[in-house]
Amino acid sequence: MDQHSYQIPTNYNRNIPPGKNTTVYIGVNVNRVSGVDENKEEITLDVFLQVSWAENRLHMPSGMPFIDLPWEFRQLIWTPDLYIWQLQTMRIMSVLQEMASLRLYSNGTVSVSIGATITIKCEMDFVLYPLDVQNCAIDFGSYKYTSEDVRFEWREVAPWLGLGLLGVQRREFRLPKYVVTFATDKSEHSAARLQIKLSRELRSYLLESYLPSSLFVIISWGSFCVIPEIVPGRMVLLVTTLLSLVTMFDTVSTNSPDALELKCIEVWLISCTMFVFIALLEYFVVLFGIRYDKSWSRRRQDLRRAASAAQLAPPPLHVNHSQRLGTPVTGTPQGGVFSPTLSVEDEGLKQQFEHQTIQRLSQSGKRNWRQNKVGCETRSQTVSKVK
Template sequence: MNRLLLIIFVSLFISTATSKSNKNKNTLGLWKSVDNPGVHNQNVNISNVYLIRNVTRILNTILLKQDKNFRPTNGEKDKPLTVEVDILVIGIGPISEHDLLFSCDCYFRQRWLDDRLAFTPITGQNEMSLASKFLEEIWQPDTYIKNGQKSYLHTLTVPNVLLRVRSDGQVTFPHDSQSCHIEIGSLGYYNNEVTYKWKKVELDKSMSNMLSQYQLTGHYIDTTNLSDPRFDNRAYSVLKTYFSFKRQQGFYILQIYTPSSLIVIMSWVSFWINKEASPARVALGVMAVLSISTIGFTSRNDLPKVSYPTALDIYIITCFVFVFAALVEYAVINYAQIAYIKKKLEELKGLENQKMIRQMFASSIMTTERASFDIIQDEVPLKVEIFYRMAVKATKAKQKLKNHDPAEVVNRIDYVSKIIFPLAYVAFNLLYWCSFLYWIKDEVELSQI
């Protein structure tokens, strides 16, 4: 919910036009601007004295015809009164993502037609600048910020008004665009009584350098009718102006993205540390996990608590996964080494059993040859062949156990990790930055604000 700081620059211009036609009545254009005390100058000459007396007479006549409790109809009771509004924005900021607020300093002016203020022009004077107290004696539109959250009034030479209004976060933070809008309308008059229309909305040329984290990319205006929830056939005339901002990414690149990337790269150092240096590898992994967690929690302090992930959350979570995976890799190494040793011990145990079987088998052959005279001649060569094959297999297994060191398995895992981790992280960064900078369009851009 963004807030708006409106400095109402109060001025009153009374413009006149005379005509004998009923269609062209004497009218008065009412503007709010700064009080002009020039009519009270003590050094006025004699010609100005006549002007002052005529102005006093005109004002007395105007006030007699004025009833500030009723809106002007200008001879057309069935048509609503049109109020023209223009805004000159001279400053925006600060913008708070945590509270969803923004501040805006601007000049706010209104113009409407009230034929009860018409007067006969004085020699060359078609308009008069009057004191702001004169506003208390005439009808004024009850204009206010419809999506206002809080307002207070203070006086510094002229009345000033402070208002706060609501606004959206995108989920592409911090690569997003923000749209902060202001809604202006009448408090009590429906659109069949008072209608609003924009005259213009201007931005001061110095606006572009006022915000440290945002760049003002543009604005646009809209006019709509806001339905009254209490009545189906009633609506208020509402003016809307949208300010579009593009977030500057330099702060987040220096404070979040760069440290997170360096921590991920630091976690890969453990792949070059000897597997026997358990304290060093574990300490490095734990420190990297805690560091990336701290960055993640710190980055959310100034942001609203939302249920959806932002682009920054996705990056930090992915960095955390890489760091945590580097720590888990050492656990995998230890598990693989232990499993490999157990497997080889079982193979050695199997070889010992085969040795006992061979001894028993050889003894059986010798016993059979001595005890049996009617033995079939083919049985002895067959048993000798089986015995020979078992001996060859056992010899090869022993040689394989001698040639395979458990350290080779560990080194192979570390070697693969040295290649896969950097390549995966580079691929993630390419996909991340291309997606959020080029492929994924921001919601504000899609709405053509």
């Protein structure tokens, strides 16, 4: 039978499903993951989609396993109002003609196969970036019929493998930055669900961010081995590592996707920056301590000198000026020179002056005696060694 000579029964109504609780089988084969847009939270896939259901109102002559119908024939029969909830855009692929087919099997099964490029919206959370794992779902359902009228289920085996598309269905794709895994969800849902799991390749992040930042922190700790007095060398080492970490943080924040909170890699870089800043702050404390110690040593030396000078200085004389003013001064001229003599009232002042003079002489004599004793002992030891 020619595909153009197939006739639809006259009592066929395309607006009514084939029966109560019609089961629609969904099969998806992901051919390629074209891209992942983190800013728009979108995933672009090249897929082969097959939708099949039982249509008992359509019959074929015996002896023919199936017949391929024109693609426009789908407008003459009932087709499920398939709706992909997370779908953003969909474009049917084409080479010489569109990659879409409509096939009717001898058992009354209608199969629609489409090769398309679809863009899926996926809600992503980047708080754990780059250690995050994104789980996205693609739900195939109906926007008009309830689950009592039409049910959507997954097929265990991809139906297009029997159409000459030989090969093994891929479940995992490795991209430069992602590992994309697909799995069908067999739990109870109102729609057929395909789970997509996005996990990142951590090798590039380890080499580009985590390893350099760790080395910067270790280098900053190496500044503790530099002598504190070498200010330029230690300051250049700490300031350079600090600025490098700040620049790395700015680059990572600019190139990474946005998140409502600080991302994991940002927390790591902030921690590394704080470690280097603490090392720099510790050096400031050390410099302040060195300067304070030098100032305090200089002050102690000045205090010791002042104390030594105070001990060597003669004590002041306590003179009663009122008595001096009232004491008459007498004297006799000797050789044309007047020689004053103290009266009896100045005898106490004279004795005080003589007593202080004797004390100074005794202290000076004791120091000279000690110095002479030390010199004699030194000379005697030298003579003993010579003998």
